[in-house]
Amino acid sequence: MTTPDGKEINVIDGVEKNFALSIMHTNDTHAHLNNAAKRTTAIKNIRAKNPDALLLDAGDVFSGTLYFNEFRGQADLKLMNLMGYDAMTFGNHEFDLGSSPEGHQALADFIKGANFPFISANVNFSADARFTGLFTDLISSEPEKGKIYNGIVKEINGEKVGIFGLTTEETVDIASPGSIAFENYITEAEKAVKAFEGQGVDKIIALSHIGYDDNAAVDNDLTLAATVKGIDIIVGGHSHTELKKPVIVEQDINKQKKDPTVIVQAYQYSDFLGTLDVEFDTKGTVVKSDGELIALKTLTDDPEAVAILKPYSDKVAEVNSKAIGAVAKSELDNPRKDNSATDKISVRSNETALGNIITDGMLSKAKTKNKDVIMALQNGGGIRAGIDAGEITVGEVITVLPFGNTLATMTLTGADLKLGFETSFKEYPAESGGFLHVSGAKVEFDSSKPVGQRVVSIKYKDASGNYIAIQDGENYTVATNAFTAKGGDGYDIFAKAYAEGRVTDLGLSDWENLADQLTSLIEITPTTEDRIVDIAK
Numbered sequence: 453m454t455t456p457d458g459k460e461i462n463v464i465d466g467v468e469k470n471f472a473l474s475i476m477h478t479n480d481t482h483a484h485l486n487n488a489a490k491r492t493t494a495i496k497n498i499r500a501k502n503p504d505a506l507l508l509d510a511g512d513v514f515s516g517t518l519y520f521n522e523f524r525g526q527a528d529l530k531l532m533n534l535m536g537y538d539a540m541t542f543g544n545h546e547f548d549l550g551s552s553p554e555g556h557q558a559l560a561d562f563i564k565g566a567n568f569p570f571i572s573a574n575v576n577f578s579a580d581a582r583f584t585g586l587f588t589d590l591i592s593s594e595p596e597k598g599k600i601y602n603g604i605v606k607e608i609n610g611e612k613v614g615i616f617g618l619t620t621e622e623t624v625d626i627a628s629p630g631s632i633a634f635e636n637y638i639t640e641a642e643k644a645v646k647a648f649e650g651q652g653v654d655k656i657i658a659l660s661h662i663g664y665d666d667n668a669a670v671d672n673d674l675t676l677a678a679t680v681k682g683i684d685i686i687v688g689g690h691s692h693t694e695l696k697k698p699v700i701v702e703q704d705i706n707k708q709k710k711d712p713t714v715i716v717q718a719y720q721y722s723d724f725l726g727t728l729d730v731e732f733d734t735k736g737t738v739v740k741s742d743g744e745l746i747a748l749k750t751l752t753d754d755p756e757a758v759a760i761l762k763p764y765s766d767k768v769a770e771v772n773s774k775a776i777g778a779v780a781k782s783e784l785d786n787p788r789k790d791n792s793a794t795d796k797i798s799v800r801s802n803e804t805a806l807g808n809i810i811t812d813g814m815l816s817k818a819k820t821k822n823k824d825v826i827m828a829l830q831n832g833g834g835i836r837a838g839i840d841a842g843e844i845t846v847g848e849v850i851t852v853l854p855f856g857n858t859l860a861t862m863t864l865t866g867a868d869l870k871l872g873f874e875t876s877f878k879e880y881p882a883e884s885g886g887f888l889h890v891s892g893a894k895v896e897f898d899s900s901k902p903v904g905q906r907v908v909s910i911k912y913k914d915a916s917g918n919y920i921a922i923q924d925g926e927n928y929t930v931a932t933n934a935f936t937a938k939g940g941d942g943y944d945i946f947a948k949a950y951a952e953g954r955v956t957d958l959g960l961s962d963w964e965n966l967a968d969q970l971t972s973l974i975e976i977t978p979t980t981e982d983r984i985v986d987i988a989k
Contacts, residue, residue: 468734471611473655474498474505477718477726479689480543481509481528482516484721485761488531489753494725494746495535496754504608507536510689510717511543511619511661514559516836516854518768518847524549524558526565527764531757533567539595539604541617542572543661543689548855550628551934551957556582569595571617571659573602574640579631591616591647603644605653611732614648616641618660620690622670625942626833626885628935637662637671638679645682654736658683663691664699664717677701677713684738685730686715694719698728698743712738718745772847778970779843781977784809786838786852789883800832800883805978806852807835807889813969814859814962815891818931821958822861826912827892828931829872831941833885834962844976849967857933859960862949864930866922870907871945873897877906880986886941890983894919900988908987933962 476498478491498505509532514520519527532540549558560582563570569592577583577600586600591614593605603616618641620626621634641658648656662671673688678701699715718726728743784806789798799807807830815828837851864872876888877897896908911919912928922928932946937955939947949955970976 470734470739471609471655471732473608473613473730473732474502475657475685475687475716475728475730476505476507477510477687477716477728478508478722479510479661479687479718480512480692480720481722482512482545482720483514483520483525483528484517485519485527485531485764487722487748488528488761489757490748490751491722491725492531492535492754492757493751494748498727499536506538506606506608506613508615508657508659508687509537509540510659510687511541512545512689513540513543513562515545515548516721516851518772518850519764521850521854521856522767522771523764525562527761529562529565530760533565534757534760537566537568538606539569539571539615539617539659540566541659541661541689542570542575542619544620544623544627547623547627547629547632550630550632551858551938552856555630556580556632560586563600564598567597569597569604570600571603571615572600572619573616573644574621574635574637575619576633576635579633591644591651593651602640603648605648605651611655612651612653613655613657614644614651614653615657615659616644616648618658618662618671618676620662620666620671622667625940627940628938637676641676641680641683645680649682654682655732656683657685657687659687661689664688664693664695664715666691673715673717674701675705677715678703678705678710681710683713684711684732684736685728686713687726687728688715688717691717692720693717694724694745696745698741700741712741714738714741716743722748724748768847772845774846775843776846776849776967776971778973779975780839780841781975783841784839784976784978786835798832798883799835800885800887801880803889803980803982803984805980806838807832808891808980808983809969809973809976810835810853810966811889811891813965814931814933816969816972817859817960817965818861818958822929822956824929825861825931826928827890829936830889830933831885831936832883832887832889833941834933834935835889844970846967849970850963853963853966855935855962857935857962859931859958859962859965860934860937861929861931861956861958862937862946863927863954864945864949865924866910866926866928867924868945868949869910869922869928869930870924872943873907873910874904875941875943875945878903880906884941886943894983894985896985896987898988899986
């Protein structure tokens, strides 16, 4: 039944009834397909009981394992089509390939091949010709598969449900979007809600890749829920948060009571399938909610999914097992902090043995192209895995550096370098993806000093093995990955150098550089060398 103002209401035997909605959700799967057949089983089990349950993905299907390096999302797509996703929003890693010679062709192919629509209200694809005909800046009640919309309207049991997407604006800094633009998430969310309400839709889902409690100065789900009226559910990603139960936000940004907004997120790497059951009253307000994360490791594999994955998994196994000719005498780990730790070692806040080897390989390779390179830098956020003790394989190396970055050189002044390392240390002792590992230099900082005043000294090793202090007014050539050289992770001083033509992309693959370095060492004993020292400790 429809009211005079166009609103749908659920009426049974002449009595208005509450509306129940079920959602299955995933996020940040990052090409981890070993659990995909189990995920398929979980989805089929739920649909057998509730065929109207929505299936949504909150982004970052791309990047992370050999499945992506080999197949550029196509293996994931075949399985997502089998699972029957209703919609997906874009994560920042969907835009990792923008600096490659092919640009975002893999993403365009991924979209074209999908049996479901994509949604993101704050991403503008219009400047990239690869997406011509795929992208439309509107909300559709009749969305086509393989197309991009601001949002879509789904009709479920006679009720209209609006779903719109959001992608973190940090993508500009932490990926390689090229000409693809990102708009303010609050502004675009408010527009989307208004558009839905104009169509009589009062049950609204934000499918977001902005992080549950990520940097509030940029964007996150908690701020979105408290700021934008009319959002009933946020299905989130980006922060890899394990929300075992839904979080309910019932206060606005001014701490005043508001209609509930339910937030869910399902951790990472297809470890879980998230589920959410919500009940709306006749005014479109959430009155009940419950949900859980289903641990997929306990389930059996779906035979149909196993058959689809087999040609991909066979190729991955072949590549993965190929030895590179080097042996780790003990584990080259990739440590991270838990949510409460501040003093634990992390690849995103401390020197690590693996970070040293990566940068040593970068420096060695860069010097073959330019003898004037004095040091190499690697962002900790780009180091994605460790290496087990024993014989090292191609697969392990690619998993360490999965983003397909190339090696670049930058010409910087000493003052530029100091500003760069101030950015590196600004979050310390907390983790930062922009924390720089270094080769060819020793850096001292003082964490007791204010942010922006922490660098004490930067010294580089000259041809005689002596350490020479960097001078503010002198020019130096340093090596890093192309992502960092273009200003990724908020390195504005490097972005300036790139804009001024002071960056040269050498076109050498980062994982291949690492493989060459490991092979040259033959036997690797992990060690750190006090290349980065906090003198406050």
